[in-house]
Amino acid sequence: MPRLSRPALLLVPLLGFMVLTYLVPFLGVAAWSVTLPEPGLTQYQTALTDPLVLSVFLRTFRICLIVTFATICASYMITLLWVRGSRMQRLVIELCILIPFWISVLTRAFGWLALLSNKGILNTWAQNLGFLTEPLTLVRNEFGVIVGMVHFLIPFAAFPLASAMRAVDERVLLAARGMGASRTRVFAQVFVPMTAPGILGAALVVFVFALGFFVTPALLGGGRSVMAAELIYLRIFQSPNWGLGAAISVILMVAVGGLLALLMRQARPAGAR
Amino acid sequence: MRRGKDGGRRVAKAKAAEIGAERIGKSFGTFEALTDVNLTIGRGEFLTLLGPSGSGKTTFLMILAGFEAATRGRLTLDGQDMTQTPAEARAFGMVFQGYALFPHMTVEDNIAFPLKVQRRSAGDIKRRVTEMVEMVGLGGHGHKRPSALSGGQQQRVALARALAYDPPVLLLDEPFSALDKNLRGQMQDEVRRLHRDLGTTFVFVTHDQSEALALSSRVAIFNHGQLQQVAPSREVYERPANRFVAEFLGQINILPLGGVSAGASGTTATFEGQTLTMAAFLGAPTTSFALRPEYMSLHMVAPQDGNAIRAALLDLTYLGATTELALKTPGGTALSLSQPTASLPSSLTPGAEVWVSWAADRGLFL
Structure with missing residues (x-):
């Protein structure tokens, strides 16, 4: 047996924990997907042909794309102020990013319900002030899911974007302005392209997180816009079909793994710079 | 249609500008970075701003470029007040120590950038870019990214980019401090040649006294935010105005x-x-x-x-x-x-x- 160097021994508890609590259960789930109810790949065939499962996959993909786009746009603006704003602006942005970041996802989903539901604060006030006669349906649909997810994911995009923006050499921007370029041109043709690797990295992080979302779509979607993670829950706990739930889990896992591999490759040239 | 305005050979010598600084002062909080700087930079002159770090020479250059606003005083360009003119309207060429090239663009695209800003015709841009790439001796490197070039080559691209649009003034902020000694000598020769050929007004910041003496027609020496002496190289060396200048310009x-x-x-x-x-x-x-x-x-x-x-x-x-x-x-x-x-x-x-x-x-x- 090869001798482990002493620092490597420090990794043993973590690796052991990961194997016991993550790898072993996942292999168990993977085993269900090919053995329940009978051995074979029938569950994968169902997962990739059943119209209900396919529609959930499609919705998951669509919501994740919209959420990623909206999150990146919102984060880019917020982070720009965070990195390049005045001291006061930085402080305000920092609080606006960090405070929600520290609050549990469950609390935040209920917060959005209180704000956006038919009898929620927004609808009640708008009706009392006479802007609306009928309440607007803002939750228990895709819109609510997207709002909740974007809000949750903004900090996850803001951190990689901030490090990309901080790496931009101020003198490059000065050089561009010195050559007569307007602020708009400097932003669009110099600043944004220079942060493009950061944008791509942030988008991948957000997309991967969004794929596995469970609590937010379950609460704010109200059972009407079911996403992949919620479907797995339903197949395991409510209308039991463990084999199908397991097959969907494995497919989701493969998608996330593929995207993470892409993310690693994306991160390497940026780190080597 | 734009030909009349943009086409034809530009005579750079006619574009060189004269800059005047009157009682320029700059404070950062209670710190006085510059005090009462009076200086006229002549049309087509090669002036170096020399001083130890923290002497105010770079701050003065940033005020000339328009990146910093002077707290006090007045700036003129060919006799016209430009104190409040933003940097992008002054459009002086700028070369930095760290090259400040656009990393996501090729050499040619870097040089074309200021020409696109000026909305020149595609044919005009192509011609000018080719001319500039040749002028700084980078033929064959036009399609490379800056990261594929050596430090000296990158600084040549920066020079070509800053001069491509015939700016009235070229500002250089310690452009060669990061280069090794031999390469620095070559680049100094190159800059002198460009100045001779183009006749543009050059303002060059350095903390290296031999570089200042070798390059410029006049040297402006800064210390503690004050202008100590402005005179031709020989005069500042042989007839220094005060003890600081005498000691800063070499052994005495x-x-x-x-x-x-x-x-x-x-x-x-x-x-x-x-x-x-x-x-x-x-x-x-x-x-x-x-x-x-x-x-x-x-x-x-x-x-x-x-x-x-x-x-x-x-x-x-x-x-x-x-x-x-x-x-x-x-x-x-x-x-x-x-x-x-x-x-x-x-x-x-x-x-x-x-x-x-x-x-x-x-x-x-x-």
Whole structure:
């Protein structure tokens, strides 16, 4: 047996924990997907042909794309102020990013319900002030899911974007302005392209997180816009079909793994710079 | 349709601008970065701003570029007030120490950027870019990204980009400090050639005194946010306005004098009991007399004429063609000498008693 160097021994508890609590259960789930109810790949065939499962996959993909786009746009603006704003602006942005970041996802989903539901604060006030006669349906649909997810994911995009923006050499921007370029041109043709690797990295992080979302779509979607993670829950706990739930889990896992591999490759040239 | 405006050969010499700075001041909170700087930079001049770090030279350049606003004072461009003009409207070419190239664009796209800003025609841009790439000797590198080029090549791209659109003024902020010595020499020659060929007004910031003396027609010396002296290279070196300038521009020996008396034929004074004479044109006498090391020579025995003082040799530093000598007079004044190595006797070792002499028409009173 090869001798482990002493620092490597420090990794043993973590690796052991990961194997016991993550790898072993996942292999168990993977085993269900090919053995329940009978051995074979029938569950994968169902997962990739059943119209209900396919529609959930499609919705998951669509919501994740919209959420990623909206999150990146919102984060880019917020982070720009965070990195390049005045001291006061930085402080305000920092609080606006960090405070929600520290609050549990469950609390935040209920917060959005209180704000956006038919009898929620927004609808009640708008009706009392006479802007609306009928309440607007803002939750228990895709819109609510997207709002909740974007809000949750903004900090996850803001951190990689901030490090990309901080790496931009101020003198490059000065050089561009010195050559007569307007602020708009400097932003669009110099600043944004220079942060493009950061944008791509942030988008991948957000997309991967969004794929596995469970609590937010379950609460704010109200059972009407079911996403992949919620479907797995339903197949395991409510209308039991463990084999199908397991097959969907494995497919989701493969998608996330593929995207993470892409993310690693994306991160390497940026780190080597 | 735009041909009339953009086409045709541009005569750069006619575009070079004159810049005036009147009582420019800059404060950062309570810190005075610049105080009362008055300076006129002539049309087509090559001026260097020289000073130690924190002397205000870069701040002054940033104010000229429009990246920093002056707290006080007025700036003019060809006689027109430009104090409030934003940087993008001044559009002076700018070259930075870190090159500041656009990393996501090729060499050609970098050089084309300012031309696109000016909305020149595609044909005009292509022609000008090719011309500039050739001018800085980067033919064949046009399609590379900056990261694929060496430091010297990147700085050539930065120069080509800054000059491509014939700016009225080119500002250079310590552009060669990151390059090694040989390459720096090459780039200095290159910049001098570009200045000669284009006739644009160049303003070059450096903390390297030999670079400043070698490059420019005039040198402006800064210290503690104040302009100390502006004069041609030879004059700042040989006739420094004050002790700071004298000491900043290279080695100088300062002798404390006693019994100074000025007459029609010159000045006489005593230094450690010996009588010295100085030519009348060296100026109004004071009690400190400054001499560059290269004007002093070394003797093993007391010389017959000229001013001579006795000293003990403390140390020799062999520098190849020249040798630097550290000496001390009996009264404790430290002297430094630079002598051709070939002229020194090989028996010279630390501890030797020697004589140092110089001609009566050398040196200056500070």
